[in-house]
Amino acid sequence: MTDQNDQLNNEYDLNISEIYDQLQKRPEPPKPAVKTEEFEEIHDVKNENRIRLACILDSGDMDFRDNLIFRLHPIAAALKSFKNNSKIYVDSPLMRDAILSKIKAEQEKRQKEGVSPLSGIDVIAAAAHPKADEFAKKHDLSKAAAGFMLLKNEIKSSIVVIGEDDSALLGVCRLVERGNKPYLILGFPAGFENQKKSKDFLETENLETPFILSQGTKGGVTAAAVSVVELMKIWEDEKLVKS
Helix, strand or coil: CHHHHHHHHHCHHHHHHHHHHHHHCCCCCCCCCCCCCCCCCCCCHHHHHHHHHHHHHHHCCCCHHHHEEEECCHHHHHHHHHHCCCCEEECCHHHHHHHHHHHHHHHHHHHHHCCCCCCCCCEEEHHHCCCHHHHHHHHCCCHHHHHHHHCCCCCCCCEEEECCCHHHHHHHHHHHHCCCCCCEEEECCCCCCHHHHHHHHHHHCCCCCCEEEECCCCCCHHHHHHHHHHHHHHHHHHHHHHC
8 A cells, every 4th residue: 555655746847738638628728829028916914924924823823924825916806706706615524614614703703893804705616516526536636626626627717726636736736727717816825745846836827817825834724714815804895995
């Protein structure tokens, strides 16, 4: 069994690529052309710092000040998603429950303070897809990665949150390469092995999809959930400003 697991780990990237090529029946997408000029991205510093602060206050870990990466205007992408009543797709039931728990706590707090509640949102766990277990066993994948393959059309124009499953994050990146683009990806798996590798892939492959990334080995389900709820609070604040 150990030899079999080692073989699967060694063929990790290759298996993902082959499965996606088979499912999509399309060749590997061409790499983006190298840009002759580089332009500095304009950041929504105020709201990005709100998310950093929320993660720090929840965890007590000051590293979130520096290791959260915001690319391609993820705050604006999140607001667009909420405006369109999009769903949130997550890797695992644990990630789903963490988000719903944080939303519930925030709703209770806002009720006590007499503040308008957060808008409702559907949170769906890819690993809970009814065909995920069968598909995962057939292709030697995690249930979350299998679930996202089965949900490839549904994740378009959604928010995708990966809190723990590195193969699911890599799988979503492969889907994005083939045109199945969510509004926003939050990549937060924590760990030293494939977790970091999957986040490096998201950061470096020029997928042209907005993302928030917990760089390096830090991250986790709780930090991802806190970030989602803070994005929802930013959306509520934006609605008040415009009303």
